[in-house]
Amino acid sequence: MTDTAGKPLLSVDDVTRIGQGLDRPESVHVTEGGGLIVSHRARGISRISPDGQVVTEGPAPAVAGGAELVPNGIAPQPDGSVLIANIGEGGGIWRLGADRSLTCEVMEAEGVPLAAANFVMTDDTGRMWITVSTIQQPRFKAYSDKIADGLIVMVENGTARILADDICFANECRLTPDGSGLVISETFSRRITRFDLGPDGLSNRRTMVQFGRGDFPDGIRxxxxxxxxxxxxxxxxxxxxAPDGRAELVLEDHDPDLVTRVESALAEGRMGREHFYDTGRSRLGNIASIAFSRDETRAFLGSLCGTSILSIPVPQGEQQ
Structure with a gap:
């Protein structure tokens, strides 16, 4: 890919907002009833009903591992509980019960602390998949395209196993639709990486798509x-x-000055947390996750800095 993008299929005028008063709604999921479950900083989650009403669940304030709970990825479970990847200083995977109790689920893999747990999901076989952005503490030390110590962890039958330990700031991962592979966002190397998945773990690593200037991939689905x-x-x-790696731009609200500030900081080795909570002139709040309505006519976007969930129509485009 080049450093420039073509005309997007949608504009900001196509964006509507759902809910209000959210705090760092980084991860978004659609419920069977058409509502949304989103992460909520220092609490746990917020549930948004189809009519936009918001109910926030979790202790106030929520403490996990001796520090503030900072939910990043979340994974709603069939029993009504929600698994939470805590990217805060306490780290680990936590479970917010249907009774709103907060309990520790996984804190380490093969003796390595899950210090900056970024993402968690479960699959149809009951395995849990976890990404850890970096083993650096604090995680801001790994805001670099020269550090690759992020983890992919699989938990099966109660045992946590590290499948990869050299990911450049590991972010969301997903199993491929046929279950034969796994893809992951390597945020600071600006790429989506694909692995084959077999009984022995991950193999045949390759780049699925390489992004350019300003594009730091986060949420994928x-x-x-x-x-x-x-x-x-x-x-x-x-x-x-597309499966062949061809990328089509759907939406953007691009502030060139913000991109220049962040790219300069990255090149000079001084990137910090402030660069991801600076939205510049963008109105999208640093979009960080995506989920689809059951009929896939709409997509919902979580963000680092927004106070609502963004909703957009799913365009047909060239690939559908």
């Missing part, structure tokens, strides 16, 4: 047609990537 949708912080771009 496959649609039913097998296209991977990628949200990018900083550039505030949403991409749809």
């Amino acid at each position: 496959f649609d039913s047609a097998g296209h991977l949708w990628v949200t990018c912080i900083v550039s505030n771009r949403l991409w749809r990537v």
